Amino acid sequence: MSPVAAVLQPVASFSRGFAYVFRAPHFLLKHPRLLRFVAIPFSINLVVFSLAVYFGLDLFTLLLDQYLPQGDAWYLAVLYYLAWVVAGLLTTVVVFFGFTVVGNLLASPFNELLSERIELLVKGVGDAGPFTLTGFVAESGRAMLIELKKQLFFIVGMFLLLLLNLMPGFGPLVYAVLAPLFTLFFLVIEYLSFVLMRKQVSFRQQRQYVFSRPLLMAGFGCAVFCLLAIPLLQFFCIPLAVSGATLLWCDFPHLEKD
Numbered sequence: 001m002s003p004v005a006a007v008l009q010p011v012a013s014f015s016r017g018f019a020y021v022f023r024a025p026h027f028l029l030k031h032p033r034l035l036r037f038v039a040i041p042f043s044i045n046l047v048v049f050s051l052a053v054y055f056g057l058d059l060f061t062l063l064l065d066q067y068l069p070q071g072d073a074w075y076l077a078v079l080y081y082l083a084w085v086v087a088g089l090l091t092t093v094v095v096f097f098g099f100t101v102v103g104n105l106l107a108s109p110f111n112e113l114l115s116e117r118i119e120l121l122v123k124g125v126g127d128a129g130p131f132t133l134t135g136f137v138a139e140s141g142r143a144m145l146i147e148l149k150k151q152l153f154f155i156v157g158m159f160l161l162l163l164l165n166l167m168p169g170f171g172p173l174v175y176a177v178l179a180p181l182f183t184l185f186f187l188v189i190e191y192l193s194f195v196l197m198r199k200q201v202s203f204r205q206q207r208q209y210v211f212s213r214p215l216l217m218a219g220f221g222c223a224v225f226c227l228l229a230i231p232l233l234q235f236f237c238i239p240l241a242v243s244g245a246t247l248l249w250c251d252f253p254h255l256e257k258d
Contacts, residue, residue, distance in 0.1 A: 017219025
């Protein structure tokens, strides 16, 4: 392999993984019947988080009026707007992590159906049977339980990393490296698992699948992270990530190296 190819191959692999999330809108619009699996959880999450942000900011306004000194001094005005900047940043962080946990939990039954239908359309075969209400209810409970386990894994992992950050000396440096990597790993596992769990792939095998193509998976995880970090686009992230992960698996269904 030439030196140029050796440099371009990792870049191409990362870029391809990054692009899967952004291929999803075209695929969904090309198959409009899939949009029903997007519209319902999107509406639920939009209502839940809109109410949470509205009442949270309303409560913050009351706290400012109650505890912030009142007056016409310039420094009080600066303090007031600084408090709102901090509130905005905190809201962004809370929505990011809250949407990752609550949004995925509420949408998990629909995500599984969406992933099944995409695989059926792409490969012509899949695990999807005819839709029935009783089957959907039964699968919903299973999907939400699996999703809850994944979210607990993420919360416990971040908590342990936070404890590491509190260690003097090398702790903050190690945290600064491991926390983003762990977040990317979780985002990849989170959305690929809607395919891999249907294939009866164990968590150990899921890890092997992810690490067999680290640059491809890192690109995909970075794309999901970017969507989650942008206000308003967060509400579109879940169906796009599920769709992108399913398309990725359809192209790379086996454990192989980049």
